[in-house]
Amino acid sequence: MSTPMRRLNEKGLKFFQDYIGRIAGDEKSDPPIAILTDDTWSESVDFNLEADGSRTFTTRYEMGEYLVQLFDGINPQDIIADTGLWSWLALLWFNQLCPAKADGTRKPSKPYNYILSPNYNHRPRHALRTTWQLVSEYAESAHFLLSKGPNERGELLEQLAARQFFIGCKGIIETASQLYSDPARNTFKVGSTSQKRRGNIRRYINYLQQLELTYDLYTLPRNEIINMLPAEYSGFLSEQGNS
């Protein structure tokens, strides 16, 4: 069922935050979706869009595709910092971002995964905004980062998003996609996050930190990075050819 898009106001944000705190304390209750359409807790936005709260997503990538379609034609700068809007969307799909277990309890992540934080270190953790940004910027190249269920964030994204500058660099993401995507499994390659395997994602991050001393990573295209990668990445690169 589609709902006209709105944003949570200050009261709504606090109510949502309190709800997350309560379910973190094992309270068994459904998300307070009534506040999504109630003027006491939320307000209208400047554009006429409707979001389908009943739509089911199997991966975060699918959520990202839907959001990119939804916001097609909207200036990204108009919504990127809209705390109330992103938090409203997270509440709309909260049952998928934080599903109830068989006993009715939920295990929410930190509130900034659902409520866009004023703390810039936490902003990339927002489940929907970062998903939308990645799919909007990189489309299929971001699939390996978002291939798990809507309620799972994953180590690969964790590592890359911790360095916010890196996720803004097209060459870095496209190279990571070539290294770690496994089209056959429709997710990332086995061993991508293993600290025991040579060329894993942590090693890649370390290598980029070294590379940025002599190169502008924002400018470097994928093929240039691939050509410069040390031999330890050959395993992941050749595996790409086999899949």
Place this chain on the structure above:
Amino acid sequence: MKTSRHINHTGRHKIRRSEVQITLNEHPQAPPSFDASFKLDSSKLPGDAALYVEAYHKNTSQRFHFGTAGSPIPPDNRSLDQLDLSGPILFRIKVVDNSDRIGRLVASAERLRPEEDEEEDSRASLMTFKSTDLGDLTWKMSFIPDSKPVLCINNRIPEAKEQLINNPVFQGLILPAALRETLMFIFLDIDEDDADEDSWHKPWLDFANFIAPEDKPDSADPYELNDWIDDVITEFSRQHELCDLLVTRMEDTGQ
């Protein structure tokens, strides 16, 4: 893998501080913007190399394309609206090869501060001051490499700097904690007794040693160091009568 900060096998030039002038423009109810002007040494740089300015604080950065090294052109929008503004803003300059070896840094400068911050930092003081957006936080200390500590106060507090200079309540509640945090940071940041003569740590340690009733213990034991810092702050508070003045101000204002 330990990352060296001194790799330069591509012959990257260092842009000198004197070749760049950056000023911050504050705007009421809006993020600050900046202006940058350049006097780059053209003999060392290809004129068609791309010129970028990156503003940054902690983990956030915002990038601006300023045309080419030979002909810098400022972009129309220089608003720092995607940056964490809770502390001092630094800038880096990049001159980037876009023709021969794409992406290679031809020249760069790191950790540049706006002119006004440079001026304040050059004054004979132990820390600098910044009024900035801290959300619901009232104040905090901010530490950036190669610069004096910055005492940041929430810009929603009216006349914050004047309050800190003249109001014993502000002084009594902020200064001892700021002093403690800075001394703690120094001991985290440097090897024992290894404060570089030119670093900001040295005058702070000299100041603390001057105030302290006893010399700093020749030890890395955190308990001993904490006791010594306690002594420094207690003596600092006594010399400046911080509690007496605070109580007097509260009585005077009927609180």
